[in-house]
Amino acid sequence: MKYERKIPIDLDCGVTIYQIMVGGKWKPYLINCMNCGLKRPSELLRAIHGATKRVLAQQLNEMEQMGLVTKRLYPEMPPRAEYELTETGRSLIPIIRLMDEWGLKHSCLFNEKGQYVGQNHGG
Amino acid sequence: MKYERKIPIDLDCGVTIYQIMVGGKWKPYLINCMNCGLKRPSELLRAIHGATKRVLAQQLNEMEQMGLVTKRLYPEMPPRAEYELTETGRSLIPIIRLMDEWGLKHSCLFNEKGQYVGQNHGG
DNA sequence: CAGCATCCCTCATGATACTG
């Protein structure tokens, strides 16, 4: 098994489990993108601005090992791959949806450069 | 040079905002702990196993700047401080609760050492 | 197009010590 933890985790704490399984920087975005069905890596790469194909592939691998996504590889040329959320993966959608909603509700605290400005009703 | 602050953040993506504001390793735990009311740093330190007071203080500072907690410092000796969730901070509780529930539901995928084992080979 | 290996930088965090 490739996925090992050096530090023993606290199994009583669901947040810890969650962070291990969905903690990667891009996993929420990946889950979001795959919400609407099968996705190819190139699609995901285009959709998720700022990520490289290396990280996406890596995180997709982790998610596959964790049982969050399934992978289908077609033996064609050029190759084609498709990823899809498993039921477990889909069960994360509501959480990520909440996160997204919460974030959007507070996006007014940031300026166009993405810097935190706090209350910006000053004019 | 080549490595600049990668963030211009995507304000259209709530997940990004969320990760900026609540992305620290210990912030969910802190929020959880403060759910039941005022908390002193020493309490939080005892409650959150594995964290050092340095990180907790740091993340509490960030959370205060972000408007997630308020801090009350008593000019006593020895000093006393109390942290409390703001309304914004409390609005995160449902999300963290969901994360916790989700994680607990899948904690069976890990063994006692916190290593991922996939299918739980029962008892 | 998909996947992996390599190099190496950055950042958050851990450890420790000091101040008030």
Next chain:
DNA sequence: CAGTATCATGAGGGATGCTG
């Protein structure tokens, strides 16, 4: 007890190149 500065580290992930 609370808070901060300093130093060390290691894991994540950005950039690039090769393979089929």
